[in-house]
Amino acid sequence: MINIYNTLTGQKEEFKPIEANKVKMYVCGPTVYNYIHIGNARSAVAFDTVRRYFEYRGYQVDYVSNFTDVDDKIIKASQEQNMSVKELTDKYIAAFYEDTAALNVKKATLNPRVMDCMDDIIEFIQELIDKGYAYEAQGDVYYRTRKFANYGKLSGQAIDELEQGASARTTTVDQAKKEDPLDFALWKAVKPGEISWQAPWGEGRPGWHIECSVMAEKYLAPTIDIHAGGQDLAFPHHENEIAQSEAKHDQTFANYWMHNGFVTIGDDDEKMSKSLGNFVTVHDLVQEVDPQIVRFLMATTQYRRPIRYSLANLQEAENNLQKLQMAVENVKYRLESAPTADLDEQEVQALKQHEADFVTAMDDDFNAQNGIAVLYEVVKQMNVYAAQPEVEAQTLQALLTSFEKMAAVFGIEFSDAELLDDDIDALIKERDEARANRDFARSDEIRDELKAQGVILEDTPQGTRWRRA
Template sequence: MLKVFNTLTRQKEVFTPITSGIVKMYVCGPTVYNYIHIGNARSVIAFDTIRRYFEYKGYHVQYVSNFTDVDDKMIKAAKEAHTTVPAIADRFIAEFMKDTKALNIEPATKHPRATENIKEIIEFIQDLIAKGYGYESEGDVYYRARKFAHYGQLSHQNIDDLEVGASQHTDPEEMERKEDPVDFALWKAAKGDEISWDSPWGKGRPGWHIECSVMATKYLGDTFDIHGGGQDLTFPHHENEIAQSEAKTGQKFANYWLHNGFVTVGDENEKMSKSLGNFVTVHDILKTVDPQVLRFFMATTQYRRPIQYTQGNLEDASNNLKRLQTAFNNLNYRLKDAESGSDPKIEQEIRQIEADFVDQMDDDFNVQNAITQVYELAKLGNVYAERPVVFKDSLSFIIKTLSELVNIFGIEFKQETLNDDGIEALINERLAARKNRNFERSDEIREQLKSQGIVLEDTPQGTRWHRDDGKGTV
């Protein structure tokens, strides 16, 4: 029985989808004015892992994740680059897709852009105005937060306390246009020649929060199963989404709210920020780190917990991933001399490990406990592969189960084949040298292959090899 921690109720709840067998899930995507940083990657990886687990359990997942392709940051980036907002958006959406593909993120069912939904956004705002929740002021449109009875319920904050904070952080000119400091923008009047669209209130553009309300309900319906995003989005972004959406539809917006934890950088455990100079983009990380290692590192921390991004933690992840790849290689190697048939006792142990894995994942996607069961399966596989006699069906069952479980974490094992006749000849020459006790030549060949990224492993069942490109690749 799968349970998830619902930010709205602050407790774990049994997950029951609105439609049996289907999960409707909306996850806030990036503002595409730059390469994604590791904080963005953490959210993308966390919810991709959750999505994959739902799919492993047999659900069909309708997964929507947006691109914010117009806002203040986009306008500033375009001006600095002497180009247009759409050009900046196109460039960094392409980079997002490139980086997430490297991290083996499944593409969303739908990746809507704010600028593709201006008509729907304007209609949504008009509806809020008609219901008395929105009001126009000098070309801007604001939402009356106090009119929504449950404002503050997601972040568990009192609206009077929020008013104090809003008064301290709101621009004085904007304060003049608002009825109340806690009100927030639905539509922003254009300034000068910045990008804008015609509307009933004059030229302008959407506020940040309204786009997600529009796109979530457009593609998933007035009420859907899961809304996800980073912990930092709980307030004000997700709080405002609820207020907008439920005021318009009169329905509950999302049944479960899931939020992933922060990423800290370095041994000092500092929160990542540009001002501290520890801002790290995925684009730069992947120049030196194997994408599979970064993916495995982040996917094996429970989504609500913070992640400490350090070189040491990356190395640990790389070593653990190598252990799993080695087990996979060992099992595949033994297939060539395995006997027909199966070992019922081994297969029973495999089923029990998988059942224990599911128990852990069903507890709010507890990947840190679940991955220990994967290591147990790899250990079982290694021990079985060393037996003098092994059975093909049992080997195949371990391989299949191990592959399916690591796939939930976004990992795909590498099936290695030697295409270079020269390397294959060297391996055969080394085997002959060892047979003739010419260990000096044997060691020379090992080092020669190592310099080409080929690592040899001598086992009782023969010599095996894998590639290592120096980036933690297994």
């Protein structure tokens, strides 16, 4: 039984899908005017891990995540870089796919773009106007926030408090157009030099919030199982999505709302963001650090908790990942010569208990920290069994298969070790011969020479093994 912390209710709730064994999940995607930073990647990794766990538990997941490709920041960046909006967004969408692939984030079932949904957006806005939830003002269209009875239910804020904040954020020009300071833009009238589309109320482009309401309905359903994104989106973005969608359909927009914690940086644990200029792009980071290490750091922290980005935390993640890799290599090495006999029932029963513990941990709001702790217990079991003088092939394979399936929930995959080139292979054989002849001076000399080349030797009862440092 999977339990999810629902931001809407402020408590954990049993997950009950709308359709048996299926999950309709919408995750707010990036605004594509620059490379994503690791704060953006946190959301992609967190909800990819959630998706993978649902699939581990046998669910089919329809996973939709949008690209915002029409926006004030995009227009500004396109003008600064002397590119069309389409050229700019195509460039950074391609970069997003490249960077998230490096982090082993599975592609969404669909990544819709705002530009491809313009007719749907215009139709949606018109329906809100027809129902009295929206109004046109000098080419802009605004949503009547106070008309929606439950506005503020996601963020838990009183509407009078929200009004004070809205007044401070609203320009004098916008204030003159609005019926109420709380009203937000569904459509913005065109300004000179901006990309635009023709609508019944005038030429312009959509506001930010409307796109996700439209795309969630178009590609999933009027009511979806899960809507997710960074915790900074809960207000106003997700609050406004609820108001728009539930006003149009008179039914619940999303049954569960999930929000991931920030990536922080520095001694003050400041939120990482482009606006603060304290960000590290994934594009740059994966040139310097193994992407698997970055993925491991992000995926093994429970999604609602913040992650502190630091070189020390990356190093710790690397050390832990190496422990997992070595356990896999230990088992694979013994598999090469292990005989096939009866399964070791004691080992199998211990493994089944670990699998049950893993499900218990991850069923509790995708508690990755407890989940990875179970993997460390499986690592111990694998290492102890693989070190025994007598091992059995089916038992080794059962341990390996189960471990890799659990690790895959976190996006961790293990490749076979690189093949040695002929020169290094020859040195290892020469060292084996020197040891057989009790020429320990030559044996040590070869070990040191290989170590200098980044090859670490391990002498085991089954023969000499090697690994890259």
